[in-house]
Amino acid sequence: MADETPDGLAPNVENEKEMEEEYSDTMDAKPDRKGRFLLFKPKKTKDGQTREQGSSADGHYRIVSPGFQYKMSHQQVGKCIIINNKNFDEQTGMNVRNGTDRDAGELYKCFKNLGFKVVVYNDQTCEKMEHLLKEVSREDHSNSSCFACILLSHGEEGLIYGTDGAMPIKTITSLFRGDVCKTLVGKPKLFFIQACRGSKFDDGIQTDSGPPNETETDANPRHKIPVEADFLFAYSTVPGYYSWRNPGRGSWFVQALCNVLTEYGKQLEIMQILTRVNYLVATSFESWSEDPRFNEKKQIPCVVSMLTKELYFS
Numbered sequence: 001m002a003d004e005t006p007d008g009l010a011p012n013v014e015n016e017k018e019m020e021e022e023y024s025d026t027m028d029a030k031p032d033r034k035g036r037f038l039l040f041k042p043k044k045t046k047d048g049q050t051r052e053q054g055s056s057a058d059g060h061y062r063i064v065s066p067g068f069q070y071k072m073s074h075q076q077v078g079k080c081i082i083i084n085n086k087n088f089d090e091q092t093g094m095n096v097r098n099g100t101d102r103d104a105g106e107l108y109k110c111f112k113n114l115g116f117k118v119v120v121y122n123d124q125t126c127e128k129m130e131h132l133l134k135e136v137s138r139e140d141h142s143n144s145s146c147f148a149c150i151l152l153s154h155g156e157e158g159l160i161y162g163t164d165g166a167m168p169i170k171t172i173t174s175l176f177r178g179d180v181c182k183t184l185v186g187k188p189k190l191f192f193i194q195a196c197r198g199s200k201f202d203d204g205i206q207t208d209s210g211p212p213n214e215t216e217t218d219a220n221p222r223h224k225i226p227v228e229a230d231f232l233f234a235y236s237t238v239p240g241y242y243s244w245r246n247p248g249r250g251s252w253f254v255q256a257l258c259n260v261l262t263e264y265g266k267q268l269e270i271m272q273i274l275t276r277v278n279y280l281v282a283t284s285f286e287s288w289s290e291d292p293r294f295n296e297k298k299q300i301p302c303v304v305s306m307l308t309k310e311l312y313f314s
Helices: 016-022 100-113 126-138 169-176 252-264 270-284
Strands: 005-007 041-044 050-053 061-064 076-084 117-122 144-152 159-162 165-168 189-194 231-235 243-246 302-305
Touching (some): 076 100, 076 126, 100 117, 100 144, 100 189, 126 159, 126 165, 126 169, 144 169, 159 169, 165 169, 169 189, 243 252, 252 270
Parallel strands (some): 076 117, 144 189, 189 231
Antiparallel strands (some): 041 050, 050 061, 159 165
């Protein structure tokens, strides 16, 4: 039987083994999800745009205009930093995050397959996290199309844990603002955050409805753009809630993210990808526990986008 652990939960048990027994879980993602999603077949129009035509009878389609896409033709896709915090100082009161190494390994493969140069850093203190990303923000990203950062740790709303305590997520992300990291101005800066954002559980709600049928240059430096533009934050859960992790299979959010990236990472736009991740987490996962306080809980990821164009990894 699999075990589930909410990231950031400080349980009243003496060790990780007892905690895992308390949060046992039997729901896992279904192995074959290919039939759930409608793949779009691109068709060229006379004006050079691409029309993604679905096979459904209603004839809905998606217009893709190159002028509204981020330029992804630089020398390299970009750097992807994965910070994987598993072990924490006793003073923090935080548990070992069993399963996070599985998350880091799967994410490494997925983002490398998308063309990123991926580097994994394990068990970083707050000071080390800030120093590491400050150094990355000072690098020359002129030949990169974008930047990605993945944080795997315990958390609270607005905070992420280093091995020695918590720090504001904003301290990390602000290092890549347009007025700080000039070589990423006008380029997408992606942050994926697997961590709790509070102490609430999502009980879910029963429903009777079934599944539905389903050449632009970089930003011109002569024009002003907001310093907070071109960021995307993909959180594993919504503000105020716990985030679930399976010690054997990894976190729910990362399992779903890697599944969708593997299937559609080079075909779909980033918001389409993350919407499908939301769907998988919402429908394919539910906690199980003999303790009713932790039984039959749900989770929904949260996407906050300040992107100004569409992003394709193709």
